[in-house]
Amino acid sequence: MPRASKRRSPSAERHADTVRKVLFEARPAGLAFDQLSRASSLSPSQVRAGLACLRDIIAERGWPPLIWSRADGYKFCSDPTELQAYEVAVIREKLTEFRRFITGVVAPHAVLQPKGRWVKHLVTQLNSVESTLEMIADYSDV
Incomplete structure (x- = not known):
């Protein structure tokens, strides 16, 4: 069922790893996009590329999904x-x-x-x- 992107650049994978680490540090709370950008020291476009790549990696590895809400921002969720x-x-x-x-x-x-x-x-x-x-x-x- 996982449908990963056909192409993933090495830089997007690095950004995904950075975003993942920052989100794990923030757990169980989530982070808003601007907080995620500041905490990761990535530009907004790098964060977007990292989030997209991270979703592909999550699907490949069977990790808990990454969701977003106004109240909590981006966070891993298994509920x-x-x-x-x-x-x-x-x-x-x-x-x-x-x-x-x-x-x-x-x-x-x-x-x-x-x-x-x-x-x-x-x-x-x-x-x-x-x-x-x-x-x-x-x-x-x-």
Whole structure:
């Protein structure tokens, strides 16, 4: 199931290691992005690259997931309830983004080319994805 990025630079791996060490030192508390940048002495772009690479490493090695919240910032988490709440929040955010893509790009494209084979296929597939994401986002056990 892990899907790591195909390319990872050595510098991104170094940044990931730095970010991991800083987050372990802060445990169990998390760190906001600016705190993480200051504590690691990395630039914001280096922290972003490190976080992305760290997520790939976490997936490869089976470590506890890295989550983010406004209250706690970035932190490692193994609490199932907290993980589920985070996952549902991300799905809701992506669903909103996805719906805006459909209404702002795909729907106008379908109006311009109502008989287009590509756009018909696209609309069918995107409606299916939207329905699936909506079921996850509406999951009531959170």
